[in-house]
Amino acid sequence: MATILTNAKQLTADQKLEEVMVKIDDGIIKEIASQIEITAEDNVENLEGQLVTAGFVDVHVHLREPGAEKKETIATGTKAAARGGFTTVAAMPNLRPAPDCPETLASIRARNEESGVIRVLQYATITKQQLGREIVDMENMQDAFAFTDDGLGIQSAGMMLETMQRAVKLGMPVVAHCEDDSLVPGGVMHEGTASARLGLPGINSVSESVHIARDILLAEAAGCHYHICHVSTKESVRVIRDAKRAGIRVTAEVTPHHLLLTDEDIKTDDGNFKMNPPLRSEADRQALIEGLLDGTIDMIATDHAPHTAEEKNVSMLDASFGIVGSETAFSLLYTHFVETSIFTLNQLIDWLTIKPSKAFGLPFGRFEIGAAADLAVLNLDAEGEVDPSQFESKGTNTPFIGWRYKAEPTMTIFGGEIVYRKEAVK
CATH class of the missing domain: 3.20.20.140 (Metal-dependent hydrolases)
Structure with a gap:
């Protein structure tokens, strides 16, 4: 079963955000295109206009x-x-x-x-x-x-x-x-x-x-x-x-x-x-x-x-x-x-x-057809502040507590599997 990312955006070389769909199968990026055929067996993830990049x-x-x-x-x-x-x-x-x-x-x-x-x-x-x-x-x-x-x-x-x-x-x-x-x-x-x-x-x-x-x-x-x-x-x-x-x-x-x-x-x-x-x-x-x-x-x-x-x-x-x-x-x-x-x-x-x-000669960090489906989904319109109570890490040792930010990762895909998805505040 393939996973299709819909309503996604990719960053072009000239700094533009371009609407795309992404097809992932067997842990590999199979297709990146403006339109991709979706079958009844496919898992569809609507990214709601967020940016998708290499992990x-x-x-x-x-x-x-x-x-x-x-x-x-x-x-x-x-x-x-x-x-x-x-x-x-x-x-x-x-x-x-x-x-x-x-x-x-x-x-x-x-x-x-x-x-x-x-x-x-x-x-x-x-x-x-x-x-x-x-x-x-x-x-x-x-x-x-x-x-x-x-x-x-x-x-x-x-x-x-x-x-x-x-x-x-x-x-x-x-x-x-x-x-x-x-x-x-x-x-x-x-x-x-x-x-x-x-x-x-x-x-x-x-x-x-x-x-x-x-x-x-x-x-x-x-x-x-x-x-x-x-x-x-x-x-x-x-x-x-x-x-x-x-x-x-x-x-x-x-x-x-x-x-x-x-x-x-x-x-x-x-x-x-x-x-x-x-x-x-x-x-x-x-x-x-x-x-x-x-x-x-x-x-x-x-x-x-x-x-x-x-x-x-x-x-x-x-x-x-x-x-x-x-x-x-x-x-x-x-x-x-x-x-x-x-x-x-x-x-x-x-x-x-x-x-x-x-x-380091690694085959990672690439958002392209044939690359590993290791992806980061980024909401460039998000706003928040650094709050260690939300950390997954055991460590909270940071001087950035309370700093305001704009933009954040909302989903991370590793080998075609979703390993992080932003949920409601804990």
């Missing part, structure tokens, strides 16, 4: 299972992603046990498949237990999405070079959280006027950019695809731009919160504003926007990082690093960038779909 692809989420199920589970994390319009996520390996050997990687991948409502691609660690001491058995972990010790920068240049050289032979990317530990002793927020005002220890910008510069030169030497997580500083953007001009194979992501907030938005000692990398200055934020627009930064990724209320509703000195983002990303970005004509809707959707897929 979003997020290369940076934390699902917490196994090891920290109080924060999130595979089920709750993927439901949260589906509510945000995502149909593919790549899960970071800061788990316990960590996917640092073939057997544990296989076990976690099986759990993702069993419990996830959308597609989960699983990272493997670079080092055993993420301790930075011994590189994992990379050659027998090619089922991983990529290798990363995300949350912890690889401090040894020699170890990172060896990792990249081995990854090249496997045809796999190396993904990095960039932070020189010797430059950030005890910091909890960006080092600047806001940290001085609040009396909190700062994290300086160079701790990130110097690590990126080092790794880019190592990637050039190794010939490796090197991907940089959550870029946050203007110096980092400059270094990445120069690397791309030099032909080095580097890609980069930016988070919604670094595009939307700065350290000056932190008015009190509030643990919900504690994230790593931290919220930076307005000059940094503007550089990130410019980097997206000129192609220096390739994509948007949420770094969805749920924590319990007990871990976040405390001083920044004691709070865990992290912010949830799967369920708020599209709506907040649309409201603050598309509605204000800083980004076009086409650009925003590309940064959430085709750009991450192309960067």
